[in-house]
Amino acid sequence: MVKQRLAYNWYAAMVAAGCMVLYGFDAAVFNTVQANKQWLAWFDHPSGELFGLINTTYSIGAIIAGWFIAGPTADYLGRRWAMGIGCFITIIASFVQAFAPIHKVGVFIFGRVLIGIGQGIALTAGPVYIGEITPSEIRGTVMSFWQLFYSVGSFIAYWVNYACGQHTKTLGEWSWKMVVLFQILVPVIIMLQLPFLPETPRWYIQNGNRVEDATAVLRRVRDDEQEVQDELLAIREAIVFEKEVISGSYWALWKDPSIRKRLLIAFVLNMGQQLTGQGTLNSYSSTIYKKVWTNVNTINLINALNATFGIVFTLNAVWTVDRFGRRFLFIVGGIGMACCMLMVALIGLETPDAKGGGKSEPVGISIVFGLFLFIFFYKPSWGATTWIWTAEVFSMNVRSQAVGMCSQMQNVAQVIFNQFFPTFYNNCGLKSFFFFMSANIVLVIFVWFMVPETKRVSLEEIDVLFGGQNHIEKGGDLLNVEDPHHAHARELDMSGREKGVGVTYVEHPAREIIDE
Template sequence: MPTKERIYNWYICMVAAMCMVLYGYDASVFNAAQNSDNWLKWFGLDSKADTYLIGLVNTAYTIGAIVAGWFFGGPIADRFGRRTGMGIGCFVTIIATFMQTFAPYHNIGCFIGGRVLIGLGQGIALTAGPVYINEMAPAEIRGTVMTFWQLNYSVGSFIAYWIAYATGIYKTRLGDWDWRMVVIFQMLVPIIVLVLLPFLPESPRWWVKRHNNIDNARAALRKIRHTEQEVEDELLAIREAIEFEKEAVGASYWALFKDPSIRKRLYLAFAINVGQQLTGQGTLNSYSSAIYKQVWKEKSTIDLINALNATCGILFTLNAAWTADRYGRRWLLMVGACGMALAMMLVPVVGQTTPTINGVKSNSVGIAIVFLLFVFTFFYKPSWGATVWIWTAEVFSVNVRAQAVGMCSQMQNVANTIFQQFFPAFLANTGLKCLFFFMAVNVCLAAFVFFFLPETKQVPIEEIDVLFGGANHVEKGGNLLGVPDAHHATTAPTAMNHDDIEKQEPEIQQAERAPDAKEIKI
């Protein structure tokens, strides 16, 4: 039977995970918008003649996100708190949504400016969100909880594509609002997150690291851990790790490059985050409409396929919830890469070996291609979709965690910025044969994981450094603090839960007011 603390723990993590809806929605909204003739007409664009300009509109977002992730996301989350980082990111996203929705006629510059700004907002939110979840979730279910971070990417796509499908049906009646409606709904989830954030506890690790405020850290932990022993044990581990990092590693971000253990993690995380986009998912999510146009000509059919794909994406991501903490991160990444490679091989084979009639494929061939792309999504979502975020957010020590997660996650957008700028021309020149490139990449990614990535499932984040050749921060910090048992707080009441503490609260307060009351420290 789940405790009220565990249920509340899930709730606060799900609120933080809603920040990922911003990313999923935005990655899909441009795909939906560029499929609208009214959007092209409003900004004076030709889908065939202006492929590079359309590519620039898409990559403008990634430029803003990269700047935020590398230079703003980490410092904001570390200085002002994880909640503040998520809040700032959501607020900027709302402002940027207005800029895109009400961009003046033929003023593509305003729309691009909104895309850059929305990238800044999401880069900040997407740094603070996964850090918050990993710092609040207990080690034994950390992978399961983080699965819902990636699931919310699919939720964002789900909302965007179904709105696009609905507005496409009524495009004659809606006129220019067929694309504006898709864009303006992007502010819905950020508003919800902004309303809920003030009622969430701040990360106990941030309280200790930033302010050395043990009382507030303990109060936050009491809301999400069932017994006082759990609270004190985790608080002790946090203090020990932070003390060691402060003394031996350094509190500045230079530790990312000076410490060999952290540097190794940084480069590995860079590689898998770049790999996530080179699997083909990032390109498919932005240009699936262009790919489907080689099979079908009806816009409504393409919108429906995108919406169904996003719907299945939610269901497919849930597979990580029961596999990430059972079979591990490495298993998921390798199986996912092999499955995606197979799908990316079969799609162009089917496309190249079947006849084309009047410029399009038959319905049966089209259904086969869509089925294979759904198979690709089936393998991608729980593996290189969810697990890359899980692994990235859990492997760094608290002194560099926010900055490292911001930098690593934005390597996805570095890869996107480079690759998607020329992908429209790549697709136009080679057709479905361009998917062979993704097949080869996925084979290489499976080999990379097998040879280089260590398993991190159920390892406490304060002790994960050992997997990468670093010291055990808890044990070393325990020595610095002079703690007899680095893994257990001996002063905590072992059999007392929070209900017992609440019953004894009047006696505790009276004892604290007594003249001879003494402060008890771990």
């Protein structure tokens, strides 16, 4: 029975993690089509500035969704509904992009905006759902698959593109349209499974104090009744405290000093994820490889292999994040990425160009090895751990809104870099990698002094790490619970239910608490 509950918990979390496939696929799609001659001809060979705009419009849609739509959607309709709505919009947007009329790049751009909105909603609800339904002792391990699924999305896109690229003469414009349309595959799969997933217990308590529904969910994903009642008690205590003492609205983001501190740190971490250079590399690796390799099929193959190794490298987070902690991965990953950026820049700058353009094959292989080594350090650290840390540090009253805002700071940074990087790279070439090297060093210093360890801390007690009050203990005082951390065992009535535990609350004038 224990194995069934644990397996079901993993199943529910993995469905939610599938939302990240959407993000990985879309980032790879634009990277692949920009090297496709049929796509370039279909939209009249966009210039460098228009090129950047096409990529940037996705981020604009995602930012709008993350800051103004995703949080309220996940809080009022539920995490499952938010994931479903985001997936549905992504499907519609994929069709808009794939069937944009010839020479009508504006329609393709509209599809990019729309897909950003859909993914902005889904990418907010997904990590929140995983964090709220998963036990704290394995939360980091389960959330590691969030970044792994990003690599799965890139893997699908790059290999589909590689296959289509082998038959461009036969497929014509369908060589890029098929790549775009494959994006509907995963959101359809997610939508079909959402009816079989429970809503999170924390959402049920937050919305109407639905104790019976929350208890039923916990009994489906936890090992024993004592564990169910302990977690239920902690959730109720924390939410009562947040609503009555802090704020039941998003104003707590600005009113509570400890939440403001978390918000600012998470902003830096999420923008830092793009400052590492990964976001730019993922969007413009084809452009970078053109300086090294002259054959498009070779570039497509390298991108596909990069995505494949990305899946393998992300798995390192599964066994490290709950063992060594979030800070360890941030610091080691940042140092490793800085060294890789330095290595790639020096190899490229200190070796001569081959005849006919590009680099010699040994030099090209060395550069590709350096970039593959970069993702070895990036994937389990600033790739996976940034999402893990962001999804687990905020209290229930602001969690969805805060995660939406913080995660979209990645796109704020990406908007800036995607606009100027093509010009930056054209003017500076591989010297631009020194910038990313320096950024990684600065990020390591920031983590060392500013980011606390959150490994295996329950969601309801994480405020203490940032100078806030313990929401469980303070909520227990409001509810007049003698032991705020443990439900008291008692025999159940004679109705025939199996033995369990329960909690009796003394009525508090500030809020009516229903004895279960």
